[in-house]
Amino acid sequence: MFKGGVEEMRAQVSRNFSPHGLKVINTHPNGGRYRLLHRGNIVLHTLAYGAEIRVEIPELPDFYNIHVPLTGGGRLTVGGHDVAAPLTIIGPRQRIDMNWSVDHDIMIIQIPAVLVDRVLEDQLGDTPKRDMYFDPRVIDESPLARVLTALLLPAAAGKTFPFAASSLAEHHFEQFLLHTLLGSQPHTYSAALGEPGAPLTSAAIRRARRFCEEHAAEPITLGDIAAAARVSVRTLQSGFREHLQTTPMAYLRKVRLARAHADLLHIAATGGRTTVTEVALRWGFMHLSRFAAFYRQTYGHAPSVTLRGR
Numbered sequence: 001m002f003k004g005g006v007e008e009m010r011a012q013v014s015r016n017f018s019p020h021g022l023k024v025i026n027t028h029p030n031g032g033r034y035r036l037l038h039r040g041n042i043v044l045h046t047l048a049y050g051a052e053i054r055v056e057i058p059e060l061p062d063f064y065n066i067h068v069p070l071t072g073g074g075r076l077t078v079g080g081h082d083v084a085a086p087l088t089i090i091g092p093r094q095r096i097d098m099n100w101s102v103d104h105d106i107m108i109i110q111i112p113a114v115l116v117d118r119v120l121e122d123q124l125g126d127t128p129k130r131d132m133y134f135d136p137r138v139i140d141e142s143p144l145a146r147v148l149t150a151l152l153l154p155a156a157a158g159k160t161f162p163f164a165a166s167s168l169a170e171h172h173f174e175q176f177l178l179h180t181l182l183g184s185q186p187h188t189y190s191a192a193l194g195e196p197g198a199p200l201t202s203a204a205i206r207r208a209r210r211f212c213e214e215h216a217a218e219p220i221t222l223g224d225i226a227a228a229a230r231v232s233v234r235t236l237q238s239g240f241r242e243h244l245q246t247t248p249m250a251y252l253r254k255v256r257l258a259r260a261h262a263d264l265l266h267i268a269a270t271g272g273r274t275t276v277t278e279v280a281l282r283w284g285f286m287h288l289s290r291f292a293a294f295y296r297q298t299y300g301h302a303p304s305v306t307l308r309g310r
Contacts, residue, residue: 001033001034001035001158002033002034002035003031003032003033003034004031004032004033005031005032005050006022006024006027006032006049006050006051006053008032009032009034009047009049009050010022010049012034013034013047013049016034016036016045017065017108017110018057018060018061020055020056020057021055021056021057021058022053022054022055022056023053023054023056024051024052024053025051025052025053025054025102026051026052026102027050027051027052027102028048028050028051028052028102028103030050031050032048032049032050032051033046033047033048033050033105034046034047034048035047035158037107037154037155037158037161038160038161038164040164040170040174041112041115041174042109042110042111042112042115042173042174042177043109043110044107044108044109044110044151044155044161045107045108045110046070046105046106046107046108046155046158047105047106047108048071048104048105048106049100049104051102052099052100052101052102053098053099053100054097054098054099055096055097055098055099055100056096056097056098057095057096057097057098058095059092059093059094059095060090060091060092060093060094060096061092062092062112062113062114063091063092063110063111063112063113064089064090064091064092064110064111064113064116064134065089065090065091065108065109065110065111066087066088066089066108066109066111066138066148067087067088067089067090067106067107067108068087068106068107068108068109068148068151068152068155069086069087069104069105069106069107070105070106070107070152070155070156071103071104071105072100072101072102072103072104072105072106073086073100073101073104074098074099074100074101074104075098075099076088076090076096076097076098076099076136077096077097077098078090078094078095078096078097078136079094079095080095083136083137084137085136085137085138085139085140087137087138087140087144087145087148088136088137088138089134089135089136089138089181089185090136091113091132091133091134092113092131093131094133107151107152107155109148109151109177111177111178111181113132115174115178116132116178116181116182117132118223119175119178119179119182119221119222119223120132120182120189121223122221122222122223122226122227122232122233123182123193123222123223123232123233123234124189124192124193124232124233128189130188131188132187132188132189133187133188134181134185134186134187135185135186135187138185142184142185143180143183143184144180144181144184144185147176147177147180161173162286162287162288163286165281165286166281166282166284166286167219168217168218168219168281168282168283168284169281169284169285169286171219171284172219172284172286173286175219175221175222179222193234199235199239200229200231200235200236200238200239200240200242200243202243204229204230204231204235204236204239205229205239205240205243205244207228207229207230208225208226208228208229208236208240208248208251209251210228211224211225211228211229212225212248212251212252212255213255216252216255216256216259216283217259217282217283219284220252222236222237222248222249225248225252226248236248253294254298256283256284256285257283257291257294257295257298259283260279260280260282260283260285260291260295260303261295261298261299261303261306263279263282263283264276264279264303264306264307265306267279267307268306268307268308268309269309275307276288276292276303276304276307279303280303291303
């Protein structure tokens with residue numbers, strides 16, 4: 001954790017985010033603090049200036065910032081329009097004006113624009129023709145808000161996030177966040193993504209299923225499956241729902257669950273020392289309680305029972 005006065009915090013924020021104008025209204029006796037929570041393709045920080053401040057950013061660089069207050073609060077203006085919501089998202093080319101209370105402490109999720117653009121292009125099946133903007137207000141109880149709320153407890157405690165346990169788990173978290181963001185937060189292309197895709201052929205379904213089975217141990221995305229099937233993401237999703245009564249990612253999860261089951265059976269038969277947690281993380285299950293629930297639903301008992309050879 002980095003601690004310091006307002007000017008030291010300003011230098012720290014300029015290095016990690018962007019240069020900005022700063023007006024100090026009132027200082028906090030505890031001073032400011034900055035903590036890097038997780039650094040991957042998506043970066044998570046917490047930030048408290050140790051002051052009531054006004055921050056002006058003429059234009060945000062090529063990343064999106066999601067703000068999640070841990071303590072205190074503030075007011076955000078984007079392009080001259082007030083944003084009345086505690087959870088907010090701002091992005092490239094937007095002019096930002098923020099006021100934060102003296103006791104503010106904020107979790108900031110920093111997402112490179114290139115990651116969002118890549119998923120958007122996969123889902124559209126084409127290169128976006130216009131700039132991408134999100135509605136800056138994250139609605140309470142929306143899928144995105146629920147994901148952000150789930151991150152609050154480890155962020156406030158400064159603990160390691162579960163998805164940091166393996167590169168595959170980290171990749172799954174990043175893809176889950178990106179798809180939740182694009183699927184539930186209103187944006188420039190929301191209407192286009194809601195349009196129906198072309199019918200999915202049986203050959204495309206076979207290609208998609210074979211790809212999932214051959215690459216289950218790899219950090220593959222929805223876009224990767226669609227590319228292997230040679231269709232758009234929208235066509236893949238609608239076709240899986242129609243023909244298989246599931247989603248592509250749920251099908252991939254089923255394949256991975258079967259591989260985890262096979263591993264546990266092998267460990268039980270050979271007397272290996274690998275744990276259920278290690279097997280779950282190997283196959284991309286970062287939430288162990290969910291892995292156990294999926295496993296019990298499929299095989300009728302807990303994974304630990306299989307591991308004990310019963």
